Amino acid sequence: MAGGRPRESRVDHALTAATRELLAETGYAKLTVDAVAARAGVGKAAIYRRFATKQELVFSAVVHGVSVEVPPDAGSLEADLLAVLRDIVTSLSGPALTAIPGLLADVSVDPGRFEEIFIAGEQACLRAVLGRAVSRGELPEVPDVDVVHALLLGPVFVWLFLLRREEPPVELWASFVASSLRLPGNSGPSVGSA
Amino acid sequence: MAGGRPRESRVDHALTAATRELLAETGYAKLTVDAVAARAGVGKAAIYRRFATKQELVFSAVVHGVSVEVPPDAGSLEADLLAVLRDIVTSLSGPALTAIPGLLADVSVDPGRFEEIFIAGEQACLRAVLGRAVSRGELPEVPDVDVVHALLLGPVFVWLFLLRREEPPVELWASFVASSLRLPGNSGPSVGSA
The missing domain is CATH 1.10.10.60 (Homeodomain-like)
Structure with missing residues (x-):
């Protein structure tokens, strides 16, 4: 920063x-x-x-800082989403795996700047990736970024933290999300922000 | 029980x-x-x-007990998934909304019977709904239930607990998951358990 x-x-x-x-x-x-x-x-x-709180300090040390690196253009929406999913899995593995549940409990009590800095960074990355799909003509417009965020992060989260399984099937999920977003009229409860 | x-x-x-x-x-x-x-x-x-632990007691009081009610047959996979998503949203709203993050932090330290009783109950419900889709000819076989669980619960979870938004777009997500599961060869990293 x-x-x-x-x-x-x-x-x-x-x-x-x-x-x-x-x-x-x-x-x-x-x-x-x-x-x-x-x-x-x-x-x-x-x-x-x-850092305003312990949870900000730890999140920054084990998950990511305020900016999230945009993966290099992989040539298609599906390949780009797969790269994002792999980055999510990497950032939630290692020391984050045991820290995240307690950290999120603290965030739920004292959210502080969690949304402004960390979530905003993740969504800036998603917007860049979705913008590329629009440039390629794969999507008519940038879909609601909250929806895409939930669709990508959510299954990984449940897989690792609730089901406590290893190796989320990210190839499958990238293909699901890419094909879902490409369904006509299904690019989200249109917000159109880009 | x-x-x-x-x-x-x-x-x-x-x-x-x-x-x-x-x-x-x-x-x-x-x-x-x-x-x-x-x-x-x-x-x-x-x-x-x-209940073995405080987290079991609270989960049972605010989310659901060991058995999860299977929604009545709504006539199609998509409509059934929508009913499940609505039940998930209902069970995570109300008193659960503020309890869940701390509860999951405790579960991550002491999972106890969380998986055996609560997750198993949710997955039994999913298996029943997916079995109906197989009976209708909408799916060739029951997909990996962990995958469907992650796809349904995950986005709701991120929406409510990380993005802290209201009213998850469950209609959109039901249509996404139904169409994803119907993609040929995409019914999950086939486990075939039913």
Whole structure:
């Protein structure tokens, strides 16, 4: 997020590393901002300049930051959606897998800037991918991004966190979502925002 | 679940009512099994005969019990899926809406019998609905039930709990899932269990 001064970046890396270490050692519930500050060797003020809450700090360290990388153009809507789904699976695996449920419980009580920064970043990525499909002529317009977000993230979420299964069938789901979005008149409860 | 002795049933109702009252008063995080026992006027042993954990007790009181009612035959796969989606939305609204995130965080730490009783109940309902579609000739075989479960529950979940929006577009999603499942060769990473 803006900045880029070397010292800032060193603090960012130290915070991410400290958060991941402490998650592995104590789990999400017992992790504290104080412990992250101590482990990273930075003041708490440096953390709170970046993150309003523990849940923001952890989300940023294990899932993604405020910007979400748009996968390179894979040539078709279905292939692009598959790339997005693979990125979602990767970002929810590893240390995120055990942290996410507790983190979301905290977000539900204190959402803070969760929507503005993290969800907005994911949806900016989706908008870019959907915009490419419009450019290719695969979709008549950019569908409701909330709908696409729910269709892509939702099944992965249930698969990993409720059914507790491994390896979500992302190829199948990419084909489902791509063909669903291409159904005439089915590009969502038209919002038309792009 | 089995039983049906009047006294059992009175205890069940008292537990459900007490749990819902306490959820409304204190929220999920502060609710305790002790408080539910006291409010319901039953011993803790009566609770632990029924539920291994607080999360089981609360899930049963606000989402659904071990059996999930199969909606009446609506005449087509799409209409049946829409009925299931509406039941999912109803069961995740109301008191469940604020309880679920904390509850799932507890389940992730101590899953207990969550999968065996609650997920199994949901999937038995799905199997019945998918079996009807096979009988009608709409599907060649019952698709992987985990996949259908993820496709139906996932988007509702993200819509309500992550995007925090109201009124999920269930008509659209029922049509998406029905048409996806009907795509040739796309009935899931064939498990063929029925």
